Amino acid sequence: MTSVRILIEGERVQGVGYRVFLLRKAFECGIKNLYARNVDTDKVEALVTDEEHKVNSFYEALEKEKPKEAIVKHVKKELYNNKIPIPSTIDFLHLLTFEELSEGRGEIVELRDEITEKLPDKIADAFIDRIKKALK
DSSP, X not given: OEEEEEEEEOSBOSSSSHHHHHHHHHHHHTOXXXXXXXXXXXXXXXXXXXXXXXXXXXXXXXXXXXXXXXXXXXXXXXXXXXXXOOOBHHHHHHHOOHHHHHHTHHHHHHHHHHHHHHSOXXXXXXXXXXXXXXXX
């Protein structure tokens, strides 16, 4: 298992659904542990733990892709040696607020179909309910 901190820096990385985008990419890459948060006014930090090849795949996706309205200057990766555990990707999904979900409307709608195929029915149903409320 490898743990890394990925820092995404740019003129516009907050308020564009970046954390939802990170969640989508984590599910696509099979990442088991993810936590992301805004840092300062121009950065998003993602903490990731999984098998090295999955983490590398996730990082490579972040270097090539971004939310539609994001303006990214740098994406850098470093080892994360903090003893504070990184929550599961499913737990991170639950941490997203309605505001964060509504900020990432385009991403969340695209994510809905992909994610519900991979989640247990009970979690998928709760996720879809949360999306519907956020999109109102």
